Amino acid sequence: MAISLIDALDITEDKRQSFQIKFISFNKDKKTGGDIIELPRAHRMGAKFNLSKQDMLSVSQDRGHPYPVHAHLILEVNHQSVFI
Numbered sequence: 001m002a003i004s005l006i007d008a009l010d011i012t013e014d015k016r017q018s019f020q021i022k023f024i025s026f027n028k029d030k031k032t033g034g035d036i037i038e039l040p041r042a043h044r045m046g047a048k049f050n051l052s053k054q055d056m057l058s059v060s061q062d063r064g065h066p067y068p069v070h071a072h073l074i075l076e077v078n079h080q081s082v083f084i
Helices: 005-013 049-053
Strands: 002-004 019-027 032-045 056-061 066-070 074-077 080-083
Touching: 002 005, 005 019, 005 032, 005 056, 005 074, 005 080, 019 066, 032 066
Parallel strands: 002 080
Antiparallel strands: 019 032, 019 074, 032 056, 056 066, 074 080
């Protein structure tokens, strides 16, 4: 089953609820990325203003290291494929 990007972002909105997310890494400044990262128990974190301006969110695994995620590079949320 597939869900829209808007629905996927709604699922990740609650900072108290964990979710599974799979995304492609990307760092424009360092010109790195392309790795597929999966976090089985991710939590949404408060993103800095400049992240949300660029359609990005911040997630972490069990409140650990934060990962900046570009919304358009999300592949899966709660084992459901995401389409734009």
